[in-house]
Amino acid sequence: MDSKDEMLGRIRAALGRAKPQRPQPLAAFTSRPVAADCARLAHQFQTEVEKIGGHVTFATSDHEVTRCLEGLMPAAGGVVAAVSDSATASRMGLRDWFAGRNASMVSTLGEFDRSGASSAGVSFEDNSPAEPLMERYKKALIDASMGVTSADYALADTGTLVLVSGGEQHRLISLVPPVHICLLDKSRILPNLADLLTRVQGESYADGKAPLAMTFITGPSRTADIELTLTMGVHGPRELHVIIHS
Amino acid sequence: MEHAIQTESFVENYREALDNGQLQRALSNATSKFTANRGLAILNVGDEWEVLRDHAREIKEHAISNLDYYVDQFTSNVERLGGNVFWARDGEAANRYISDLARRRGVTLAVKSKSMVTEEIELNHALEAAGVEAVETDLGEYIIQLAGERPSHIIAPAIHKTRGDVADLFTDKLHVERNEEIEQMTALARRVLRTQFAAAGMGVTGANFAVAETGTIVLVENEGNIRLTTSLPRIHVALIGIEKVIPRLEDLGVFLRLLARSATGQQMSSYVSFLSGVKRSAAEEGPEELHVVILDNGRVNILGNPHLRESLYCIRCGACLNTCPVYQKIGGHAYGWIYPGPIGAVITPQLVGRDKAAHLPFASSLCGACLEVCPIKINIPDMLLHLRHEIKEPETSHGVAASAGEQPGEQGHRKTLALRIESFLERLTFKLWARAMRSPAIYERGAKFARLIEQAFGLDIPGSPISRWTSTREFPGLAPSSFREQWKRRMKAEG
Numbered sequence: 014m015d016s017k018d019e020m021l022g023r024i025r026a027a028l029g030r031a032k033p034q035r036p037q038p039l040a041a042f043t044s045r046p047v048a049a050d051c052a053r054l055a056h057q058f059q060t061e062v063e064k065i066g067g068h069v070t071f072a073t074s075d076h077e078v079t080r081c082l083e084g085l086m087p088a089a090g091g092v093v094a095a096v097s098d099s100a101t102a103s104r105m106g107l108r109d110w111f112a113g114r115n116a117s118m119v120s121t122l123g124e125f126d127r128s129g130a131s132s133a134g135v136s137f138e139d140n141s142p143a144e145p146l147m148e149r150y151k152k153a154l155i156d157a158s159m160g161v162t163s164a165d166y167a168l169a170d171t172g173t174l175v176l177v178s179g180g181e182q183h184r185l186i187s188l189v190p191p192v193h194i195c196l197l198d199k200s201r202i203l204p205n206l207a208d209l210l211t212r213v214q215g216e217s218y219a220d221g222k223a224p225l226a227m228t229f230i231t232g233p234s235r236t237a238d239i240e241l242t243l244t245m246g247v248h249g250p251r252e253l254h255v256i257i258h259s
Numbered sequence: 260m261e262h263a264i265q266t267e268s269f270v271e272n273y274r275e276a277l278d279n280g281q282l283q284r285a286l287s288n289a290t291s292k293f294t295a296n297r298g299l300a301i302l303n304v305g306d307e308w309e310v311l312r313d314h315a316r317e318i319k320e321h322a323i324s325n326l327d328y329y330v331d332q333f334t335s336n337v338e339r340l341g342g343n344v345f346w347a348r349d350g351e352a353a354n355r356y357i358s359d360l361a362r363r364r365g366v367t368l369a370v371k372s373k374s375m376v377t378e379e380i381e382l383n384h385a386l387e388a389a390g391v392e393a394v395e396t397d398l399g400e401y402i403i404q405l406a407g408e409r410p411s412h413i414i415a416p417a418i419h420k421t422r423g424d425v426a427d428l429f430t431d432k433l434h435v436e437r438n439e440e441i442e443q444m445t446a447l448a449r450r451v452l453r454t455q456f457a458a459a460g461m462g463v464t465g466a467n468f469a470v471a472e473t474g475t476i477v478l479v480e481n482e483g484n485i486r487l488t489t490s491l492p493r494i495h496v497a498l499i500g501i502e503k504v505i506p507r508l509e510d511l512g513v514f515l516r517l518l519a520r521s522a523t524g525q526q527m528s529s530y531v532s533f534l535s536g537v538k539r540s541a542a543e544e545g546p547e548e549l550h551v552v553i554l555d556n557g558r559v560n561i562l563g564n565p566h567l568r569e570s571l572y573c574i575r576c577g578a579c580l581n582t583c584p585v586y587q588k589i590g591g592h593a594y595g596w597i598y599p600g601p602i603g604a605v606i607t608p609q610l611v612g613r614d615k616a617a618h619l620p621f622a623s624s625l626c627g628a629c630l631e632v633c634p635i636k637i638n639i640p641d642m643l644l645h646l647r648h649e650i651k652e653p654e655t656s657h658g659v660a661a662s663a664g665e666q667p668g669e670q671g672h673r674k675t676l677a678l679r680i681e682s683f684l685e686r687l688t689f690k691l692w693a694r695a696m697r698s699p700a701i702y703e704r705g706a707k708f709a710r711l712i713e714q715a716f717g718l719d720i721p722g723s724p725i726s727r728w729t730s731t732r733e734f735p736g737l738a739p740s741s742f743r744e745q746w747k748r749r750m751k752a753e754g
Contacts, residue, residue, distance in 0.1 A: 014350040014557065015346040015347065015352070017331075017334070017344075017346055018348060019346070019348075020330075020346045020348065020501075020553070020555060020559075021327045021330065021331055023555070023559050024326050024327040024330065024559055024562060025327045026563070027559050027560070027562040027563030027692060028324065028326065028562065028563075030327075031280070033328065033331075034326060034328070034330050035328065036321065036325035036329075036506075037321075039317075039318065039321045039506055039507070040317070041509070042509070042512070042513060061526070062368075075294065091582065099691075121543055121699075122543075122544060123542060125542075126541065128544040144540045145541070146542060147493075147541070147544075151457060151491060152457075154680045155453070155457060170526075171526045171527040172526075172527075172688050173527055177641070178543070178544065179543070182543075182544055184486075184490055184544040184545065185490060185491075185544050188483060188486050188487065188490070189487075206510070206511075206512050206515060206516065206557055207512040210508055210509050210511060210512050211509070212709060213508075214508055214509065218473050218508060221339070223336075223340060223473050223474065223535035223536060224533075224535065225534070225535060225536060225537070225543060225544075225545045226489075226490070226532060226533065226534055227532075227533040227540055228486065228530065228531070228532055228533070229527065229530060229531035229532075230529070230530060231526075231527040231528065231529050231530070232529055234481070234482055234483040234529055234530075235481050235482070235529055236398045236399075236445065236481060236482050237415065237523075238397070238398040238399035238402065238415055238416070238417055238418075239398070239399075239402075239416065239417065239420070239422055239425055239441050239444060239445070240285075240418075240420075240421060240422050240441065241288060241289055241292055241415065242422075242441050244441055244442055244445045246398070246445075246446075246449070247398055247445055247448070247449055247482040247484070248449060248452065248453075248456075248483035248484040248486075249482065249483025249484060249486065249487075249529065249530065250483075
């Protein structure tokens, strides 16, 4: 077994140094600046997402958003919807909209936390408050057929959604259900990765803070592990629908 | 379970691989596909590709040459954010820590993401011994775990298996009706593994990058199993080799642009997770405990060898495998251990012992294709040459020759008798060759003699000192008379 000092000491010895030393500064690398035209970025984002099997729609009103959702509801019904606590979803009244379409609703983690009980339409065996919060939430979420979240940022050049934990609870809703519907504010689309990293460095990662999880989502889940044949929806969502709203 | 290190039977290994028609087809298919896709993806990036490669190398050079500073910074930040750090000198220490942790927390089921370093230390074996079922969740790894085999490729572990093989496997191990439809088999694996994700008390991953500045673990994937492994179970264990540490968050702006393109030709993998610390309240989505196991296991020795140090720059993209004419024919298993291909030929002798993996650095034509495609411009050919030197002439090569698996004195200070005789014969041969080349008379007589031998026996004589070359090559036929002889004859005839 090593202690910290033992291992660091051996690393130093291997590098031929007796004492710790502060590194020389490492140059900052700037990629070439990209003109950030909102409409162009949105169009580029759409092209990239569709290239890799995702779907993108534009909505200029809340009504258009719900119309898009309507199109995604299976004719047979039986939807179990997990809608996150995103500000956008709340503002648009999406939970009520789904409930109005006879979908079963999965409570958010926050709701489980506050009430300690299930919400209408979802029942499970062990309802006791003694069962850890996450366990109850996980159990309910596993049955969801559709998850709705928003995204914090998006990258136009690769068609990537960026979800930063800390505000909205979108980590599991964007992962567990087989269909992920993502509401993206047009103004949050950035040109590229370098831009995004500079942004979050100044916000979420400033002053020694760090979000529990920052997740990049680029298209649906995929694998080609069997005979190099591409298959979607291995562990993550099979379908990704992005609704870009302004 | 294929646990033994099989590097010493390299010759048998590759002969078996060359005879396996199915493997040959699978390798040809996979490597050509990956290589083509990589090419297209790079075309897309244009001139910036070379700039990115240079940047990546600069970052890695800086990080590795200041590794003590950055490992210190990374682990301090992990602890500050509520994680635990364990310093593992070797695989045994790491295994003991993780098994003890599982036992103390009453974990009986662990889910794992694809991680070569966990295979390097044989973590699954240690967990099983401690009463913990360790389930691989990456589809390719899940398949080979069921089959009890080793991965044959860094990126696509089960490419050596046909859909029929997988169907047979699933029927046998999962007791389902046989179905060769790839979509159906994938859906089955998804269903089976979902229950494991939900029930597991521990999730184990490696790390693609460890950001020192923020204490962040970066994990890259296409399937989503890493996201599930690191968000559903209560405990996350990340096993991280010291060389994975990079200085800054912004450095991912360089590495993420190189990694997926080099590996599969994608612009970006489906999911990238940036994980920092643990949750501070019950109502957050994520694990309650984070245990970062920082692993040496021979890496510090590699660090101490200035000629071979850059083998630590590797980001495990697999591009060198796909482009290597040797790997393309013999596949991953032939290399006998976890790390195959050109980078494997450099790392394996250093980690398991040069004496045990002596064949690997010689199994190369030094074509340099690996260096051409490496996103970090790691000079693999130079390192192969240096390793050859270390293996054949340990007392004259510089740098640390002893590695994890060797006793001091075994390699560094004493050559075996066989090796001494071999190297004496080699030196003698080259001395004689140099002598012959300097003397036109000896050269002529030698050429005449060679012609006689060729006419009588052919040049491919089994057991001859050059039989290893002649048995697999078509030698150009020697001309019936040399130019000099024809010239002499002509001059004589003309008087």
